[in-house]
Amino acid sequence: xxxxxxxxxxxxxxxxxxxxxxxxxxxxxxxxxxxxxxxxxxxxxxxxxxxxxxxxxxxxxxxxxxxxxxxxxxxxxxxxxxxxxxxxxxxx
Amino acid sequence: xxxxxxxxxxxxxxxxxxxxxxxxxxxxxxxxxxxxxxxxxxxxxxxxxxxxxxxxxxxxxxxxxxxxxxxxxxxxxxxxxxxxxxxxxxxxxxxxxxxxxxxxxxxxxxxxxxxxxxxxxxxxxxxxxxxxxxxxxxxxxxxxxxxxxxxxxxxxxxxxxxxxxxxxxxxxxxxxxxxxxxxxxxxxxxxxxxxxxxxxxxxxxxxxxxxxxxxxxxxxxxxxxxxxxxxxxxxxxxxxxxxxxxxxxxxxxxxxxxxxxxxxxxxxxxxxxxxxxxxxxxxxxxxxxxxxxxxxxxxxxxxxxxxxxxxxxxxxxxxxxxxxxxxxxxxxxxxxxxxxxxxxxxxxxxxxxxxxxxxxxxxxxx
Numbered sequence: 001x002x003x004x005x006x007x008x009x010x011x012x013x014x015x016x017x018x019x020x021x022x023x024x025x026x027x028x029x030x031x032x033x034x035x036x037x038x039x040x041x042x043x044x045x046x047x048x049x050x051x052x053x054x055x056x057x058x059x060x061x062x063x064x065x066x067x068x069x070x071x072x073x074x075x076x077x078x079x080x081x082x083x084x085x086x087x088x089x090x091x092x
Numbered sequence: 093x094x095x096x097x098x099x100x101x102x103x104x105x106x107x108x109x110x111x112x113x114x115x116x117x118x119x120x121x122x123x124x125x126x127x128x129x130x131x132x133x134x135x136x137x138x139x140x141x142x143x144x145x146x147x148x149x150x151x152x153x154x155x156x157x158x159x160x161x162x163x164x165x166x167x168x169x170x171x172x173x174x175x176x177x178x179x180x181x182x183x184x185x186x187x188x189x190x191x192x193x194x195x196x197x198x199x200x201x202x203x204x205x206x207x208x209x210x211x212x213x214x215x216x217x218x219x220x221x222x223x224x225x226x227x228x229x230x231x232x233x234x235x236x237x238x239x240x241x242x243x244x245x246x247x248x249x250x251x252x253x254x255x256x257x258x259x260x261x262x263x264x265x266x267x268x269x270x271x272x273x274x275x276x277x278x279x280x281x282x283x284x285x286x287x288x289x290x291x292x293x294x295x296x297x298x299x300x301x302x303x304x305x306x307x308x309x310x311x312x313x314x315x316x317x318x319x320x321x322x323x324x325x326x327x328x329x330x331x332x333x334x335x336x337x338x339x340x341x342x343x344x345x346x347x348x349x350x351x352x353x354x355x356x357x358x359x360x361x362x363x364x365x366x367x368x369x370x371x372x373x374x375x376x377x378x379x380x381x382x383x384x385x386x387x388x389x390x391x392x393x394x395x396x397x398x399x400x401x402x403x404x405x406x407x408x409x410x411x412x413x414x415x416x417x418x419x420x421x422x423x424x425x426x427x428x429x430x431x432x433x434x435x436x437x438x439x440x441x442x443x444x445x446x447x448x449x450x451x452x453x454x455x456x457x458x
Contacts, residue, residue: 014153045154
C-alpha cells in the first residue's frame with residue numbers, strides 16, 4: 001500500500017530535515033521498517049535496542065493513535081498518512 | 093602551539109563551549125551544540141588532542157553519544173550502547189539504555205579505549221574511540237548488584253569512571269546508589285571498594301554495597317590516587333590500607349556533589365558543599381573548599397563570588413584544567429560559570445544566562 005509518513009519536529013531533524021516520506025507497505029510496522037531502511041539515522045531514534053518504540057514517540061494513522069488501532073500490526077491502505085509526532089510532556 | 097583552555101558546558105538545553113587563552117582572562121562562548129537537548133556530560137580526549145564525546149539524553153529520540161574529531165567543529169552520532177538480550181539475568185525483561193551519565197577516555201597507553209557510564213547502572217567500553225560500545229558484563233554480573241538502589245536522581249546510574257593513571261587495566265567506577273567498584277584486569281572482574289565509607293541513613297552503615305556515591309575522580313597522572321564526594325562525606329582512597337579515609341575539618345557540612353582533583357598535586361582536591369535537603373549552599377553562600385592534606389583539613393575560598401549567594405552545583409559541575417597554576421571552574425543550576433586562574437584564591441564569572449549547567453569539563457589544548 002502506498003502510504004505517506006510525516007515526520008514532525010525532532011524526528012524530521014533526525015532524518016536530515018526530511019518531513020515527508022513515501023513508502024509501500026501493508027502494515028504500520030512494515031511501513032516504519034521501510035522508513036528506517038530509507039533513513040537509517042532514525043533506527044535508534046524510533047526504537048530502543050530491543051525494538052520497542054520509544055516512549056515519547058506518538059504514532060498516528062490518519063487521525064487515530066496506534067494504541068487505539070491494532071498497534072504496529074495495524075493494516076494501512078493506499079493514501080493513508082502515518083504521523084510520527086514528538087509527544088508533548090514534561091514542562092519543567 | 094600556544095596553550096589554550098576550553099570549557100565544555102553541558103546544560104539542559106545543549107552543549108556550550110567557552111574558549112580562552114592560557115591567561116584565562118577572556119572567554120568566548122560558542123554554541124549551543126545540540127540546541128534544546130539535555131547534555132549530561134562532555135569529555136575531551138587528551139590522547140589525540142581533538143576528540144570530544146558528548147552524552148546527549150533526549151526524550152524523543154532517546155539517548156545518544158555524539159563524537160567530534162575536530163574539537164567540536166563537526167559531529168558524528170555513535171552507535172548506541174545497547175543491552176544485549178538476556179544479558180541481565182535478574183531484570184524483569186531486558187533493560188533499555190536510558191541515559192549516558194559520564195564518558196571517560198581510557199588510559200594513555202590504550203588510545204582507542206573509551207568508557208561510558210549509563211542508566212540503568214552499567215558500564216560500556218568502546219575500542220574504536222567512541223563509535224561502537226560493548227557492555228562490560230563483568231560488572232553487571234557482579235553478585236552484589238542486587239544490593240544497588242535507586243538514588244535521588246530516580247534511577248540507578250553509573251556516573252563516575254576513574255581510570256588509574258598507572259595501570260590501564262585498573263578502573264574504578266561510582267554508582268548511585270551502589271558504591272565504588274574496581275577492576276584490575278581491564279573489566280573482566282570487579283570488586284566492591286567501599287571499605288571505610290559510612291552512611292548514617294543506611295541500616296548497615298558500612299555496607300559492602302549500596303553506598304551512595306556522588307562523584308569519583310582519579311588523578312590524571314599519579315597512580316592509585318582517587319578522591320570522591322559521597323552522599324555523606326569527602327573521601328580519599330588509601331592504597332596501602334585498601335580503604336577510604338574521610339575528613340571534614342573546616343567544612344560547613346559533608347554533603348555535596350561536585351568534586352575535583354588538582355592536576356599536579358596528588359594531595360589536593362576541591363569540593364562545593366551544599367546543605368541537605370535543599371541542595372543549595374548554606375547561609376555562608378557559595379564557596380569552593382580546598383584540602384592540601386588529603387582531606388584532613390579544608391580551607392574556604394570565596395573571593396570574587398557573590399557574598400551569601402545560594403547556588404547549586406551538580407555532580408559533574410566542577411573541574412580543573414591542566415595549566416600551572418591550575419584553573420578551577422564550576423557551573424551552577426542558574427546558568428553561571430565561575431572560574432579561578434589562581435587555584436581558587438580569586439574567582440570571576442566567565443559566563444552567565446546559560447541554561448542550567450549539568451556538567452563542566454575542561455580541555456587543555458596545545
